Amino acid sequence: MKDDTVKLDLKPGGPATERPISIAIVAMGGQGGGVLTGWIVDLAETHGWVAQSTSVPGVAQRTGATIYYLEMMRPGEGGQKPVLAQMPTPGDVDVVIASEFMEAGRSILRGIVTPDRTTLIASSHRSLSISEKTAPGDSIADSSAVTDAIGVVARHEIVFDMNAMAVQNGSVISSAMFGGLAASGALPFARDAYYDVIRKGGKGIEASIRTFDAAFERAVKGDETPPVASSDTPLPVAILPERLRDRRADAMLTRLRTELPAQAHGFAYLGLQKVVDFQDPAYGDEYLDLLCDLARRDHAANGDAHGFEFTAMAAKYLANAMTYDDVIRVARLKTQSTRRQRVADEVGLKDGQILNTTEFMHPRIEEVASVLPVGLANWLKSRESLYAWLNRRIDKGRRVHTYSLVWFLALYFVGGLKGMRRKSLRHQTEVAHRDAWLADASQALVKNYALGVAMLTFRRLIKGYSDTHIRGQSKFEKVMQATKSIAERDDAPEWAQRLLTSAIKDASSDDIDGTIKTIESFTRA
Structure with a gap:
């Protein structure tokens, strides 16, 4: 067989020297x-x-x-x-x-x-x-x-x-x-x-x-102590001011200081700021109403002996529950000047340069309907043909140029709808879920303090909106129901922690389903 390979003269250009x-x-x-x-x-x-x-x-x-x-x-x-x-x-x-x-x-x-x-x-x-x-x-x-x-x-x-x-x-x-x-x-x-x-x-x-x-x-x-990058998230530390300029804000601060245990002040102060920024001062009063009620339950359950951990955890996770992600919040965050400045800093925007951002959004009719007033949303959902017709036109991926005039005004308008948020279908749904969660945790607190605290931490599973929110809520329900089925056991807090850990780390839900099957095996025995 004839070899047609072209052979090149690849002799070294000179003697080998040191390596690069x-x-x-x-x-x-x-x-x-x-x-x-x-x-x-x-x-x-x-x-x-x-x-x-x-x-x-x-x-x-x-x-x-x-x-x-x-x-x-x-x-x-x-x-x-x-x-x-x-x-x-x-x-x-x-x-x-x-x-x-x-x-x-x-x-x-x-x-x-x-x-x-x-x-x-x-x-x-x-x-x-x-x-x-x-x-x-x-x-x-x-x-x-x-x-x-x-x-x-x-x-x-x-x-x-x-x-x-x-x-x-x-x-x-x-x-x-x-x-x-x-x-x-x-x-x-x-x-x-x-x-x-x-x-x-x-x-x-x-x-x-x-x-x-x-x-x-x-x-x-050098340094005598080797630097260690810690993965632990430190607890938020908040030094409460003596007074606030705004009269209503100062009244809420006074109430927080006098009606809540000192162990919860840090989380409560940060949580109060979060919910007021999310909605309005009236929403902050609602946050304190709920938290003070939980603090009274904590005190009745001998919370002093436990460092009022139940109230502290409630202050943190209740604020997260009350500041849920909806399209109003997402639109408002995307149009804030602080967000634009953060993006500019990250990309190293220089003088004379123009910043444009393109974001992919894929809204569904569920998100649109959820921000409507309860009566109108329910009416729309009851018209199946109209609901499906609207969904075909809304349920599409869109590339949104945030800082173009048309899209910025559209997002700014949606973000400005927060005044009607508390009348929306989404808010009604979130309140019902929140109240049921707090009721379950408070009921467990009476017999098992650690279990009540554990149930509060289940709120970690719920975040985001759209499909992310649905998946998180599904995991929450699985973990809560499995925990309630063994609430009478002394080791229920430990199993609750195992369930939560499985749900957090497991994207496919295989691990959490396996843990639930293990629990079912000894509950049936």
Whole structure:
């Protein structure tokens, strides 16, 4: 058989020299990963080195980071240029720079951090992923495993809160990571050379150099206590003011302070602010009415011996229940100036630039009908043909340009409907569900204090709107009914916690169904 393969003369251009220096940077959008890569390339080329960088973008909305990879090497004898790789190879990376703590952990899982070669430079702060934010409860990943792994798999590590340092000095995290890189000694360049690169940027030079210096000194000095990125969410701490300027607000504050136990003041103060912002002061009075009633029940159940935990948990979860997500709230949040400013900060909006956002919305007729007054909503739902006709025209995905005139005015109008919210079908439904939940928890409190508290925490399962809200409510009902079936057992609080944990972690409901079957097996025995 004839071999038609074309064979090229691929002789080496010269003798092999030292290996290149390889650097992998893992950063999320808006954190200056591209800027940092450019700085390092400029640093190398200024000193006569050959440098090459590539990048693989991550998925949008914080489900993946962009990986920047660069290699640098001195040219060979006679100015021969080296052949540099475009992607990191496990076991062959000299420096890994991670802009967020869990991204450092993912770099370890990829195998690009190795104990014989790699210097790991990482920020210890957390930036939560979409999966952590959208889970129906506390699904923040445990970062302790990353902390343990760093001390084992990296040859040298520089880990501290670079994001906080950058904010404190009025810059961005890329400047802090650049300072950490300079302090690591991984590159054969003097400190002044790093300054020269930063000064070429032309903007924010002073803040960038301040952040660079602070990070450099912090990396050189080190810390006796290794930084740990904690996954625990601290309890909110609120110092109650002595007085408030608004007379009605001051009256509510006085009532909160005098009618509720001190252990609940922090949650109650924050909860009161939340419900008033959601609706109006009258809604805040309703919140206090309900909470004070629960506090009296707590006191009757010897709550003092339990640190009034029932009232404290009620203050937190009752506020969440009363500030449910409906289309009015969603529209109002999207048109707030604070939200626009936050987006502008995240994308690094500069002077003279125009910000546009495109959001995907898929409303259903159920959401539209739910904001109508109860009588009108029920009338509409009773007309099946009309209801279906409207649904065919509403139930469509739409790309909404939030800051265009037409869409902004439409969203602003919907957000302004909060004055009629308490007459809506959705509010009636939410109130009925809320009152039934509080009644179940209060009834359990009489015989089993811990069980009453556990039932209050079931509210963690309900969040969002549309399909997300329906799924959460379905899980809530499963957990509540299963718990009520074993309410007479001494170990009911422990089983309630198992049910809640299963429901939070399980997207498909297989785990929670398995736990319920286990409970049914011994209740039938």
